[in-house]
Amino acid sequence: xxxxxxxxxxxxxxxxxxxxxxxxxxxxxxxxxxxxxxxxxxxxxxxxxxxxxxxxxxxxxxxxxxxxxxxxxxxxxxxxxxxxxxxxxxxxxxxxxxxxxxxxxxxxxxxxxxxxxxxxxxxxxxxxxxxxxxxxxx
Amino acid sequence: xxxxxxxxxxxxxxxxxxxxxxxxxxxxxxxxxxxxxxxxxxxxxxxxxxxxxxxxxxxxxxxxxxxxxxxxxxxxxxxxxxxxxxxxxxxxxxxxxxxxxxxxxxxxxxxxxxxxxxxxxxxxxxxxxxxxxxxxxxxxxxxxxxxxxxxxxxxxxxxxxxxxxxxxxxxxxxxxxxxxxxxxxxxxxxxxxxxxxxxxxxxxxxxxxxxxxxxxxxxxxxxxxxxxxxxxxxxxxxxxxxxxxxxxxxxxxxxxxxxxxxxxxxxxxxxxxxxxxxxxxxxxx
Numbered sequence: 001x002x003x004x005x006x007x008x009x010x011x012x013x014x015x016x017x018x019x020x021x022x023x024x025x026x027x028x029x030x031x032x033x034x035x036x037x038x039x040x041x042x043x044x045x046x047x048x049x050x051x052x053x054x055x056x057x058x059x060x061x062x063x064x065x066x067x068x069x070x071x072x073x074x075x076x077x078x079x080x081x082x083x084x085x086x087x088x089x090x091x092x093x094x095x096x097x098x099x100x101x102x103x104x105x106x107x108x109x110x111x112x113x114x115x116x117x118x119x120x121x122x123x124x125x126x127x128x129x130x131x132x133x134x135x136x137x138x
Numbered sequence: 139x140x141x142x143x144x145x146x147x148x149x150x151x152x153x154x155x156x157x158x159x160x161x162x163x164x165x166x167x168x169x170x171x172x173x174x175x176x177x178x179x180x181x182x183x184x185x186x187x188x189x190x191x192x193x194x195x196x197x198x199x200x201x202x203x204x205x206x207x208x209x210x211x212x213x214x215x216x217x218x219x220x221x222x223x224x225x226x227x228x229x230x231x232x233x234x235x236x237x238x239x240x241x242x243x244x245x246x247x248x249x250x251x252x253x254x255x256x257x258x259x260x261x262x263x264x265x266x267x268x269x270x271x272x273x274x275x276x277x278x279x280x281x282x283x284x285x286x287x288x289x290x291x292x293x294x295x296x297x298x299x300x301x302x303x304x305x306x307x308x309x310x311x312x313x314x315x316x317x318x319x320x321x322x323x324x325x326x327x328x329x330x331x332x333x334x335x336x337x338x339x340x341x342x343x344x345x346x347x348x349x350x351x352x353x354x355x356x357x358x359x360x361x362x363x364x365x366x367x368x369x370x371x372x373x374x375x376x377x378x379x380x381x382x383x384x385x386x387x388x389x390x391x392x393x394x395x396x397x398x399x400x401x402x403x404x405x406x407x408x409x410x411x412x413x414x415x416x417x418x419x420x421x422x423x
Contacts, residue, residue: 043344
């Protein structure tokens with residue numbers, strides 16, 4: 001079976017770079033799965049989890065907070081704003097971020113940017129979900 | 139001729155200076171290595187982004203509205219993002235950058251404002267009464283993208299609000315360990331470079347080319363600012379390393395020549411004492 005070269009890069013580093021069989025990513029218009037020989041595509045991403053299937057069925061889960069996905073027939077690149085592998089996620093910090101976002105939304109302060117707080121909440125929730133899923137699998 | 143004791147004291151003081159400069163050299167060397175790695179690590183992202191941007195810009199524009207960050211306007215006001223180090227003791231690095239930006243601002247012959255990054259640049263520009271719009275200091279030696287986002291935000295907001303019509307990015311480009319060059323280039327409006335490459339042009343854009351472009355452009359600006367900051371930091375550390383190395387060398391030279399003087403002085407005292415003794419003995423006999 002043909003393979004895909006898959007890379008996640010952020011402005012700071014290359015997070016992931018491997019040969020894989022399939023990539024699933026959270027596109028703005030919905031989750032999308034990419035197999036080899038996909039049509040060239042470029043889409044923006046929303047915060048969510050990226051799943052990778054490797055040769056032999058091994059699955060790797062990662063979190064991205066947004067960015068771009070570029071698909072070429074033999075290559076997939078994610079330009080992520082931030083990206084973490086599930087095992088790198090700092091659960092305590094994500095938990096803390098979730099609490100912060102929740103209180104901020106609950107208070108509804110005059111000066112608050114509701115949309116921003118909600119986005120922050122969504123990000124931290126997904127981060128936690130990705131981290132938890134990985135824990136269960138072990 | 140200074141007394142032997144004075145010379146000894148001098149030698150001691152120069153030696154401790156040499157120790158300090160040597161330590162600073164070594165610290166700068168290790169920081170430089172890390173800073174260089176970060177510049178390199180940021181490259182794939184930047185490269186990819188340029189490719190995508192070039193491709194998008196080459197698309198037949200749906201033409202009705204050009205994204206504001208791409209719009210060329212008649213230039214009435216310019217802004218310069220001026221990146222320097224927080225600290226000195228790094229040779230002519232900050233001075234060169236300050237001079238370059240000042241000259242550039244004067245050349246514009248237009249009202250201009252500055253956004254300074256780094257204490258050295260801010261102090262200089264404030265002293266010369268330039269219009270400093272915003273200042274950022276204490277970014278540290280290893281800033282992350284998130285730390286430089288506010289800088290990009292300020293200039294983009296100003297640009298979108300029409301407060302400025304052109305934004306330049308002034309930073310020290312890291313050529314190699316011994317050469318760092320002050321560099322100024324256009325940040326806004328964005329001018330996508332022609333990209334010659336083998337890109338399959340038949341892309342599907344989701345949700346659409348304009349939407350993707352609108353997401354991409356601010357990030358492109360952020361990335362460029364981040365890159366400039368990284369380059370400046372790498373330059374700072376290598377300039378400091380070189381400056382400290384020559385300071386250490388100079389101190390060692392000084393120690394050598396002082397030791398020589400010291401030995402001469404000591405020899406002289408001994409000779410004088412001997413002479414006095416033998417003269418005394420001669421007078422007695």
